[in-house]
Amino acid sequence: MTPDWIDVATVDELGPGKSHFIEVGDVTIAVFNLDGEYFALEDACTHDGSRMLSCGVEAKFLVHGERLMCPRHGAQFCIRTGTALSRPATGALARFAVRVESDQVQVYSESQT
Numbered sequence: 808m809t810p811d812w813i814d815v816a817t818v819d820e821l822g823p824g825k826s827h828f829i830e831v832g833d834v835t836i837a838v839f840n841l842d843g844e845y846f847a848l849e850d851a852c853t854h855d856g857s858r859m860l861s862c863g864v865e866a867k868f869l870v871h872g873e874r875l876m877c878p879r880h881g882a883q884f885c886i887r888t889g890t891a892l893s894r895p896a897t898g899a900l901a902r903f904a905v906r907v908e909s910d911q912v913q914v915y916s917e918s919q920t
């Protein structure tokens with residue numbers, strides 16, 4: 808698959824404090840709006856690969872401020888950087904570029920890290 812920009816949601820759908828995820832091939836990308844800034848991370852915990860935002864648990868139980876919590880063993884990640892903030896995860900989540908084009912929030916399908 809050739810890397811490209813992919814629509815995630817409209818700006819209204821992904822307002823401040825909201826999150827969304829999309830499947831891009833075999834990768835799930837979670838997108839967050841933190842006070843008007845967008846961030847995108849691979850939605851696969853670096854501890855044991857668990858889905859996080861796309862696991863079926865409501866986002867309000869997984870997203871705490873700028874932290875994303877893995878529902879399986881409780882590791883936490885920084886949404887801004889993807890860095891693991893608590894064990895059992897130690898590796899960072901892959902990050903993806905995000906932009907807004909014509910009212911659409913888009914992610915680039917190839918990770919930056």
Ligand code: FES
Nearest residue numbers: 852854855877880
């Ligand atoms: S799979 Fe996420 S903390 Fe273990």
